[in-house]
Amino acid sequence: MSISRILTQLLLGISLVIFLGCSSGNDTSETSDATSDTESTSSRSPDSSNPDATKKAESSDRTDDSEEPFVLGDLVEPFDPPALTEIESQVTWNDMPIKDSYELLKDRQASETPMASVEEALDLKNTDGEQNRKILSAMGRLPAATSEIDLDATWNRHTAGDVKSTNPMMMSSSAEFDVAGLTGFGLFGFDWTFEPFASTDTVISWQTSQNGLYDKVTMRNDLTWSDGTLITAHDVEFSYKVIMSSLVPVPAVRSGTEQLKYVKAYDDQTVVFFHKESLATNVWNINFPIIAKHVYENTISEDPTLEQSDAHAKLDADPVTGGPYVLVKRERGQEIELERRPSYYTFKGKEVRDKPHFKKVRFRIIEDPNTSLLALKRGDIEELQLTPEQWQTQTENEDFYDNNTKVYDIEWVYFYFGWNCDTVFFEDRRVRQAMGYAFDHQEMLAEHRYNMDQPCTGIFHYTSRWAPEVSPEPLLQDLDRAETLLEEAGWTDSDGDGVLDKDINGTRVPFEFSILVSQRQDRIDICNLLRENLENIGIICNVRPMEFTVLQDRARKHQFQAAFAGWGTGTDPDTSENLWTTKAIDQGRNYVKYSNTEVDALFEKGKRELDPEERRKIYQKIHLLLWEDQPYTWLFFRNAYFGFNKSLRGYNFSARGPYNYGPGEGAIFKPAVAF
């Protein structure tokens, strides 16, 4: 009895100690040296700049975010924008393209003859490239007149991931981009060849100064947010400042806007973007997400993370949108429903923009690929990205073709073996080239990619204008050549044990390495093929599947010898700078630690070269240099495979898939009953 009493009291004591320990804790938060040039939440007054004020100091001793006061635009270097008249007097303007991407597509199709009628295409089964082209050509045709469109239709879409945030600043996953494509407001877009333009829907004029340091945009005056307030240039300036506030967690978006010097709204319609340097990439930096100033200027200082406060949670559930659609229903993890808003395409009772094709767009969130395919077959969803396996074996029969058809097109996503150039194995270029010759590319393409994907011969796809005039020939397996290259690099089987080795600093090192891959069977199979191929020439390759997060971690820390992975493509070739330059080893995604001063110099040059032809040549040269050096063994480009319900028309692909370019999803429609 007394022992239990002692025990009880002991436990009480321990619990008390722990509780006290937690209640105190060290939450001393040193407030940072807030410099005084910072403005209030409204727009910056021109003469408050303090020339000594440095870029906002990161308060590295801060332990609790909420202690630091929010300062709008604290990352913007102090700058006093000149009056507009002053700029006008000094600058020569060049007009820049303002386009309607829908009309662009119509023009393109006017010069193309469809390879089949819609009725024929709907009867076809997509069994080879010829059928595919016919179906794409027929089903992608835009309607001749608006009367052909069923403007009251609903489009049931699919996403595999949930939309975690509806704030355009925070949207970053592919599911979020799909929603943002319908609800977001923007001044700029790009077409299927990734040529940027300003949108006729939102812009009256766009001009760039001859010296490349200014971009001036005059917005339309008939734009409204979904709550009725006018969209003005002040929203653009405010959004820029929000992105450039240190407490707002938008690192990816900021990587573009931090290259701007300033953004100034001179009146409700005129906004000028100031650039630090005259770069060819400036045109992409001015394309950033825009949020409503009248909504967020009141809520942001309380919660710069844009997601924690009650006000922001409410906004997330019911956002104020600037695009054609507004959110009407959101069930997390289940579905999101958007509805067309008349206030987008009408102004003061008149129709001022094209009426978006669908009355409602519903996104169903289904993670499981099998369930998604069944849902497509049933008609619960009307579009789905298919895996090659689903394409080959599960979409052949009547149960699929009753309601659906399928198409594929080129996508600039490539997969590769990456060789860590900072290892004794792969530091020599000849060894990396040997890897490319040792691998059986033909078998991979035939057996693992079902003869559907194309071989990849470098960072730019042969249809890209950045690819060399003559793309390199795809590698074919050549074990003899591989062995010769390895021998030249010093790898021979000196001790006769069947494994190549090399004398490095007095130690005999066998050629045995590990390749990291994520836990997907199709990828593991390709690595196993590599392992088998390398066994034939005396190299031991250990395949190590691992969780995706761990793979990312190892890659980032360069703690690997080889890895299998893939990359998508950006709209500008300069975006691959963060993969291939020396500075990107520590600060970028140059996981393989590739370093070539000529490539570094070419990237710097390519940024600054304004002449399109000259710029092309620079990136073509980079492509060829990388191909020579083989830091990757480039394997294949993966196509975009989609299943679409037979009721849909108007889908056309860019090199990044059927959506998120101009016109993209905006062109898709369902025909009116008579058609």
Added chain:
Amino acid sequence: MFSYLIRRVLLGILTLVLITFVVYGLIRNMPGSPLDTDPRMTDPSRMPNPADIERMERLYGLDKPWYTAYFTWMRNMVVNRDMGQSFVHHEPVVTVIGEKFYPTLKLSVSSLTLTYLLSIPLGLYSTARSGRTDERIFTTVLYMLYSFPTFVAALFLQLLFAIKLAGTPFELPLFGMTSDGHAQMNAVQQAMDELRHMLLPVTCYTYGSLAYLSRFIKSNMEEAIRQDYIRTARAKGLGPFRVYVFHAFRNTLIPFVTLIGLSLPALLSGSIILEQIFSWPGMGRLFFESIGRRDYGVIMGLTLLFSVLTLLGQLLADMLYAFLDPRITFK
């Protein structure tokens, strides 16, 4: 008994602290961080600058060593009743987990109830007909069900009820908790709609445990019916129902009921695979996704939840055991 309870509760709290401390240490020291999978950081065409990476690390609490961060988490929870923000869902952890309660309980309570309701007669039937051919066939079928993987069963059921029987009165929905237009239905229609959506997932949850539980009941019953008092009851001329159910089964309730207490954590743990297949917003999928995405707040919240449930379940089982069996006391 009161001091026993106090002791158990305090011991439980200490256990919780230990569990959460160890788990937090483990997850923070796992390779990878939330930034490795956050789409805001992984767009390959954009490279955040180092200062921004540092800011994100600070926002996620990754700049502190894990034991400091653990105490901050503990303090926030105990003092402010705040479990922090989910990195993945951009909502408070409490909200994220709370949203999954109802869907998970819907399936688990139904499934558990159904399992117990079905297993009892099955177990009793097995006992009564023990050794006979029909009982042998029956047990074999149950074991076949037990070994049939739930994700295969789910797919087959989907193919049958959602695809093949589409358009018939037997059609069942393919996925999700509710149909379109659920909000426009009246109360009865809504209840029917929810019920129809639950049928396939609950079936998959339930069929596997029937074999296990009915076997459990049978083995306990086998022991009980060999007792002398059962022989007496039979000798007195009591019918089989009275003998088996009223006398023997009641005395096997003790281990049976403690099993209920121990299955308390199972009420909220969900099933990763079934939730994914049926697109059911449950705890299992949440837990799995949180680990893969290193969403420390949610992982800790769920760990705490399951630990509390397990400890409560054990306490409940012990209490019930002592309550039901007068021979057991708390000394």
